[in-house]
Amino acid sequence: MKDEQRRRPRMRQAGDRAGAVLRGTRTGASSAVRTAGARAGGLLRTVGTGASGPLRAVGTRANGLLRAVWAWASGLLQGIGVALTTPTGPGEALGARAASPWVRLLPYGIALAFVAPLLPVTITVLVQDYQVNGAVAGALATAQTAPLVLAVTRPLQAWWVIFTADVAGGFVMLGADGVDGRPWPWTPMVVVGYLALMLALGLRESRRALIGVWLMTGAAATVFEIVSPKRAGGITLLLFVLSGAVLMITATLRGRGEAERRLVEQETISEAERARRTLLEERARIARELHDVVAHHMSVITVQADSAPYRIPELPDAAREEFASIAAGARESLAEMRRLLVVLRSEGAEGERAPQPGLDRVQQLIEATVRAGVPAELSLAADLGDVPQAVDLSAYRIVQEALANVVRHAPGAATRVSVRPDGEGWLNVLVVNGPAAERGAPVEGGSGTGHGLVGMRERVRLTGGSLDTGPLPDGGFRVAARLPLGTTDS
Secondary structure, eight states: OHHHHHHHHHHHHHHHHHHHHHHHHHHHHHHHHHHHHHHHHHHHHHHHHHHHHHHHHHHHHHHHHHHHHHHHHHHHHHHHHHHHHSOSSOSOOTTTTOSSHHHHHHHHHHHHHHHHHHHHHHHHIIIIISOOOHHHHHHHHHHHHTHHHHTTTOHHHHHHHHHHHHHHHHHHHHTSTTOTTSOOSSOHHHHHHHHHHHHHHHTTSOHHHHHHHHHHHHHHHHHHHHHOTTTOOTHHHHHHHHHHHHHHHHHHHHHHHHHHHHHHHHHHHHHHHHHHHHHHHHHHHHHHHHHHHHHHHHHHHHHHHHHHHHHSTTOOHHHHHHHHHHHHHHHHHHHHHHHHHHHHSOTTOOOOOSOOOOGGGHHHHHHHHHHTTOOEEEEEOSOOOSOOHHHHHHHHHHHHHHHHHHHHHSTTOOEEEEEEEOSSSEEEEEEEEOOOSSOSSOOOOOSOOSOTHHHHHHHHHHHTOEEEEEEOTTSOEEEEEEEESSOOOO
16 A cells, blocks of 8 residues: 555656656647748748739730730721721712723623613512512612612712612512522522622722621621521622622722822823923023123123223213222122022032133034034034124034934934024024934934933023924934024013
8 A cells, every 4th residue: 555655646747747748749749830831821922922923914915915906906897887988989980081982981881781681680580489579579679780880980889779788688588488499698690790899899999998898798698697597508608709709809900000000100200300300400501501601791891890990081980980880780790690600500510611612613513423423514604793602602502412312313314504694683503314324222422411402492492592393204303493693582
């Protein structure tokens, strides 16, 4: 008993120690578990937070892409809707700009050629084959075929009428007794008339309108396929494909024709601009040459006005002041002319230092032409009288340009040059050449300095004369100028 009583306190102490150890172990384990759970939760939250950023970015991009696609589709549909309700052409008939009246009437003839057989055949087929009421069949046939004549001038409006009539006809035939076993919703006559209408549309309307017409055709076919899939056959697909092909071909041909027409217009504009630029260049060159002539006269006026007080004795003071004013005005005019010459001179061009030529140097032109292989002879009056400097220069340039044209365009042609006054105050300049000695390509070169006939006309107009040019029956060419020897107001 005593031994057992002594063992109990020991056992109690051992149990208390074991319980403490177990409690400590549980406390440490739970603390470790809580720590591990906290770490795992933090890790999962970190992973979740890191992954949500790319997911949100992908969602944002997808949303933006969908909005862009929707905006594009909405704009396209809106544009097609506007195109379907707004005709491109101004109501002008197809071929209205053709020169021949038969060509202008041809589109109406083609339209009538379609309407004349389609109208009665459509009525007959609807009444006899499809068992449609006669009045309804007549109204449908008229609405499906007669607007083809309107399509010559207003194809889009004609399409609205025919398309509505074709859709209405499909629903009317759906309720008729004879539709079984026959083409539906389009009859063969509808297909033929619709394709003719597509031809007129493709030659006139915009690409958006054509796309809208084609999509509306497909939409109508889809509706009929849904309404009665058993009756709808391959004719809906046939019309959809053929109408698209006709629209594409006609639109392509129209685009090519418009491109060629714009090219021709651009070439015409370029040719007109080139001619205008040539004329302006020739006028500027003539003005530069005439500067020397006018400057000479102004210099003479200046010298005479400055020397008048020394040449005329006992000149009154008022006259001296007047001559001084004249000389100052002449010098100022010379300065202004030099400024004008700078404006007229081409960029990079240097001023001419040699004096302007005249009729006294025509003989040198003839000799240079003979050396170039053109047999030329000169008939120059011995006494030309007092020739104004502007006329003297113009006559020389006309002969020069005429001989240069002979060298370029009629090499080896016999040429005759005549410069004579007619006794009535006019100077006649005549250059006549025969046909070219050898047929071939024109020869580049010549001693001309201007733009041929353009320069001749401008020089003659400047002096108030006249010019007559043209080919001769034997294949030669004639240049005849008539220049005034006196002063003119022109």
